[in-house]
Amino acid sequence: MRNFYSITRHELERRCRETGLPEIHASTLFKSAYKTLSDDPLGAPSLPHKMRSAVGDDLEVRLPSATKIQVSRYDQSVKFLFEMVDGSLVESVLMPERRRVTLCVSSQVGCRQACTFCHTGRMGLRRNLEAGEIVSQLVAANRWIASHPNWLVDLGLPPLQRVTNIVFMGMGEPLDNVDAVADAITIMTDPLGSGLALRRISVSTAGHLEGLAQMLSRHPDVRLAISIHSPFDAERSKIMPINRRWPLLDVLTALREAQTQINHGILIQYTMIRGVNDSLRHAEELVRITAGLKVKVNLIPLNEIDPSRFASPAATAIEAFRDHLHHSGLRVMIRYSKGQDISAACGQLVTENTFVSP
Template sequence: MSPLPLITAQTEEKLLAFLTEHGHTKFRAQQVLDWVWRKRVTTFDAMSNLPPALKNLLAEHFRFHTPEIVEIHGSADTTRKFLTKMEDGSLVESVIIPAAVAENGEKSERVTLCVSSQVGCAFGCKFCASGLLGLKRHLTTGEIIGQILSAETIAGKRVNNIVFMGMGEPLSNFDNVADALEIITSHRGLEIGARHITISTSGFVPGLKKLAAYPRQIRLAVSLHGATDEVRDQIMPVNKKWPLSQLIPALEEWSRGRNQMPTLEYILIRDINDSPKDASHLVRIAKRLHAKVNLIPYNTVEGLPWKRPSEERCRSFRDAVHKARIPVTMRYEKGHDINAACGQLRLRKEQEKNGWTPR
């Protein structure tokens, strides 16, 4: 028998439809959501202002559950990666990234959580640990939300910035991610502003088209990592199905009618995509999309052949992009000392359990 659905996976619309069907009012739905998200109760009995019949109805159809936290790894830069076990035994990684200093130089209260959307990944980017074990399945809405609840328990404070940059391709799990976004952004949910949420895609064009029609102003980051089909074909298999000739128009469609700049994520890999010519191709795309660029020197993954360029090479690449008047930052991966790149902790755990070694 399948377990009951999670109350924490119910959007306001879905919960209201359920309660209306059972003869209850919108006010009751608001009360339930207030108990779940404001008071953070973990039982229906704790909802003291609900009639017993309603508490019994909820208990018959829904349940509470937060994923089990298996491991927590702290970093010298205050980043914390944690591994959670889902009810079927699947392992999922998430990363908490506190911002120590705000833009004005004062202490920042921002707590960013990097969440996963799938168990593993089917897209198989050649430099990434997430895809080494392939895709096991999509994460449910409740499992996505569960990562946020677990992170708040670990951090001891509210998460107020979400990036869908963990394991998996979020736009290939669009329906569950969209429901999670409704709960995250709702006034009767986690109430995190849409502009404090970023979805990253490797270039899944069908999902980008769905996101273009999505009404909330969610930020978009594109894992470009190569500015020509030749480079992307080498390191990102998704490009063979949706090359730049399809990806760039899809990004233009997303941008249309939005007062937002997409971010082009670009991992610098030694002798693969870090030449002056690569920088020139990247500038051309960024200008066409009115995009900003985030450069990330490669975070080494054990068992993969790719290397991080020298500091001088990274700075030279950044300067070439900046000289072309493209907004550019260079972000060194936080948590480098705890293997914080996507999928590394899960990969190590699976290796320990099954004796599996990447080829």
């Protein structure tokens, strides 16, 4: 059986055509699944009785079960630990902000890129998520928002009923699973479904250039976030093994090429690690290598969760780094991980529950 949430509206329309049903029923089905958030979209009263047998007899509505939900005391972000049908655990984080609600979704169970400071990287790659397993994280989060109407109101925020932005910054390297991620984006942005704008979806990559080319051919307007983490090639290879396959220079060349086609800025993510990449020498080189690119830099102090050889930088080092970038004309923000009390950072909940050695 295929997961209903993996199916695009166009495929449903094709199925309708092939079985002699009007295509309009595919739109009704999509609205029922993604706008009304129905438990049983194929059984919507406005659909003909034979819809399920004609169009959906090989489809199963598979929502992941939330085995753990934690709400941060500090910023009310909500972390979900979702269990997929095969028992795989992935996490998603819902982050309330002033005029938007962002959902950070996972694209893989684990990750093969093995960045040395990353909890998910220590798991290795268990498997790719299917498009429906990505989309269903959005559906489950929207259902949680609908059942907690006071969540945003208590924060003094507008009562947004739905997720407004998606970031592919959860578990996994999204461009290592590019077909499923691109399909999920097609479904999430369908105007008759969740209707998210493409400019409100960010795909974050450690520099997977093969996947980047494919993603831009499918969704040229999707927002891109590139994790740099070190502006020096040899140092970057030490903390991000993907740099040995796609070196920094090639990544920067690809970004320059991409910016000739896209009309928006690229986000540079820079996780700051004490004594590894937090010096002024690194800040100066980061300015040099990004010259001419339209970028904004997010400095993310490493979120220390368990004893590790890596530590977060001193506040003075973070500020000096930020000031250097700012005075050099770069747009820069310091972003602390949301929900630090609930480990709402890359892969941490899952590793906490299943992979940390006693």
